[in-house]
Amino acid sequence: MSSATSLNLFRFSDPKIKTLHLTWFAFFLTFAVWFAHAPLLSSIQETLDLTDAQVRALLILNVAITIPARIIVGMLVDKLGPRLIYSGLLIISAFLCIGFAFANTYTSLAIFRFLLGFVGAGFVIGIRLVSEWFPAHQVGTAEGIYGGWGNFGSAAAAMTLPALALAFGGDDGWRYAIALVGILCGVYGLVFYKLARNTPKGSIYFKPKKSGAMLVSSWGALWALILMNIPMYLALGLLAWRLAPGGVNLYSETTMYAFWVGLSVVFVYHTWQTWKINAEHLREGxxxxxxxxxxxxxxxxxxxxxxxxxxxxxxxxxxxxxxxxxxxxxxxxxxxxxxxxxxxxxxxxxxxxxxxxxxxxxxxxxxxxxxxxxxxxxxxxxxxxxxxxxxxxxxxxxxxxxxxxxxxxxxxxxxxxxxxxxxxxxxxxxxxxxxxxxxxxxxxxxxxxxxxxxxxxxxxxxxxxxxxxxxxxxxxxxxxxxxxxxxxxxxxx
The missing domain is CATH 1.20.1250.20 (MFS general substrate transporter like domains)
Structure with a gap:
């Protein structure tokens, strides 16, 4: 590797290397929490006597909220900084993970699984944090390490949690295994807040001029932004359909239509907000x-x-x-x-x-x-x-x-x-x-x-x-x- 782009990952005295390790491990834990249920689904199904359709619904619910969560968390990171937002996400996710682990009904299990899709937004936070610490000629390598090693959290969960559940033993072994991941996540949230910093000493953390919508630089870009928001709402509508009688039958057709109406209202509000903030911004020049x-x-x-x-x-x-x-x-x-x-x-x-x-x-x-x-x-x-x-x-x-x-x-x-x-x-x-x-x-x-x-x-x-x-x-x-x-x-x- 060229000396310009290579990184010495063992130089822990270097603040940017320390920050990279702190950050990829935070992302690793979010993925471990997000997919902790996957290798234990058969035990969960057996304990709560779930149907195959209910199990498939859990898998869909797991990714549903991640789409809007990544947009919202991206805005919060730019406004409040990654240190606070990553710590908060880890701690909140810890409680949701423990709640899922000890859920006794399918309804509570489904609600916690749906809310845990929020942890999938963790990835976005580290992207901003790593970019603050590394120069342009190294940022791609650093972001790749952050994403690749952090993403491995789901595979690590798949390899270790079944053995942990067996070690705990009994019908509730899976509960303790998943709860342990949640506890680790919460503790690390506190560690991250103590040790992480938004920028290197003396650097400035740049924030957008306005919040509430992504700012663009031209009227053409504003129309493009509005058009690019549409597929995200269509995907959420598709998820709502897959949970209805036409898919896994989690709820009635009436509920599906209610979701669609709700999504339409949110889309109209989001579009209006995007237009209002950007029109004002563009008219100012x-x-x-x-x-x-x-x-x-x-x-x-x-x-x-x-x-x-x-x-x-x-x-x-x-x-x-x-x-x-x-x-x-x-x-x-x-x-x-x-x-x-x-x-x-x-x-x-x-x-x-x-x-x-x-x-x-x-x-x-x-x-x-x-x-x-x-x-x-x-x-x-x-x-x-x-x-x-x-x-x-x-x-x-x-x-x-x-x-x-x-x-x-x-x-x-x-x-x-x-x-x-x-x-x-x-x-x-x-x-x-x-x-x-x-x-x-x-x-x-x-x-x-x-x-x-x-x-x-x-x-x-x-x-x-x-x-x-x-x-x-x-x-x-x-x-x-x-x-x-x-x-x-x-x-x-």
């Missing part, structure tokens, strides 16, 4: 120094839809896919083979960030999205006649491009507009969840092969979009309330 390209934000949203959206969808179906495709596999072996996809996060995301720092943001993203399109096309060709080792290798190669692509997206996001990094990261992150909802909905209607082909085809749309992306170069400017101008280097590649 946006100084040249404060402008940024919203086109970059839109392209990265589309790229994250294809990368993280497909990862979330594939990780949730891959064990069953292997089990049903290859004869002679048992659930444990199928789960182990499928875990290779998530396991790649440890290396792939950091590599995507490092490639971006070293060889250029746009070029790296083009290569990664082209690679994942080919990878998913190859996965669509897999059938029971394939040698299983080759199938696993194809899956892992595909996952490398998927996760390196995620790393490349978030190597770019902190370089668009520093004071709005939380909001931009929140919107891109939400688009990842929208992608998962869309892909999993497609899967409920088609075969596994067609599902993989659909992802490959949608990735090609993302590939075309990335060709229109601009490489960050020179500096971006942030203007303080007193009129002082600060410039931040964003690179030259």
């Amino acid at each position: 946006v100084p040249e120094l404060e402008k940024y390209s919203f086109k970059q934000v839109g392209i990265l949203n589309i790229a994250y839809f294809a990368t993280f959206g497909s990862e979330l969808a594939v990780v949730s179906m891959l064990p069953l896919y292997f089990l049903q495709t290859f004869e002679g596999l048992n659930p444990v072996t199928a789960g182990l083979l499928a875990s290779g996809f998530a396991f790649m996060n440890l290396v792939s995301r950091p590599m995507g960030g490092w490639f971006s720092d070293r060889y250029g943001r746009r070029r790296t993203l083009i290569i990664m999205i082209a690679g994942l399109a080919v990878g998913y096309f190859m996965m669509g060709l897999i059938d029971s006649h394939w040698w299983i080792l080759i199938a696993v290798l194809v899956t892992m190669a595909c996952s490398f491009f998927v996760q390196a692509g995620e790393g490349a997206v978030f190597a770019m996001i902190p370089l668009i507009k520093r004071s709005m990094t939380g909001q931009i990261a929140g919107m891109a992150g939400a688009y990842g969840n929208v992608g998962a909802v869309v892909y999993l909905t497609v899967l409920s209607f088609v075969s596994y092969s067609v599902f993989f082909y659909v992802i490959a085809a949608s990735a090609l749309i993302g590939l075309v979009a990335v060709f229109f992306m601009d490489n960050p170069k020179g500096h971006i400017a942030e203007v303080m309330p007193d009129g002082t101008v600060h410039t931040i280097e964003v690179g030259h590649k």
Whole structure:
């Protein structure tokens, strides 16, 4: 690795390395809490005598609130700072996790699972925090380590919680295992608040001029922002439909229509608020120094839809896919083979960030999205006649491009507009969840092969979009309330 982009992760005396370790572990815990239920679902189902439909409903509820949560948390981070928001999220999630662990009815279980989708917004917070501590030539690598190592929390939960539940023993072993993760999360929230800082000593934490909506620099960008909000509401409407009689039958059709009306009202209010705040901002005139390209934000949203959206969808179906495709596999072996996809996060995301720092943001993203399109096309060709080792290798190669692509997206996001990094990261992150909802909905209607082909085809749309992306170069400017101008280097590649 070039000395310009490499990081010595063992230099704990370096405040920025200490901050990186503090932050990725916070993200690791959020993912462990978010997916703590997954490896213990059979025990939960047995203890509470749940139907298969109720279990499927829990999986949908788990991701439902994450879409709006990432947008809201992104705004809060930019306004209040990551230290306070990450600590608060960890502590609140701890109580929700413990509540889920000791729920005795399906209703309370479902409510806690729905609320725990909020913890999935933790990712956005660290993106802003890491970007404050690392210069442009290292930020991609640092964000990749943060995302990749933190994302591993779900795999770590899958590998350790069943053994912990067995160690506790009895019918309630799963409860104590999940509660333990919650306790650890809450304690770490206090540790994080004590040790973390928003910026290096002497640095300024830039905040957006106005809050309540993402600020844009032109009327065209305002229309684009409003259009880009629509898919997020449609995805939530789709989730409401999947929980209704047409899906897993958690509630009545009347309740589904009530949700749709509620979503429509919120969308109208959100659009009005976005228009009002930005119209006022644009009429005042946006100084040249404060402008940024919203086109970059839109392209990265589309790229994250294809990368993280497909990862979330594939990780949730891959064990069953292997089990049903290859004869002679048992659930444990199928789960182990499928875990290779998530396991790649440890290396792939950091590599995507490092490639971006070293060889250029746009070029790296083009290569990664082209690679994942080919990878998913190859996965669509897999059938029971394939040698299983080759199938696993194809899956892992595909996952490398998927996760390196995620790393490349978030190597770019902190370089668009520093004071709005939380909001931009929140919107891109939400688009990842929208992608998962869309892909999993497609899967409920088609075969596994067609599902993989659909992802490959949608990735090609993302590939075309990335060709229109601009490489960050020179500096971006942030203007303080007193009129002082600060410039931040964003690179030259």
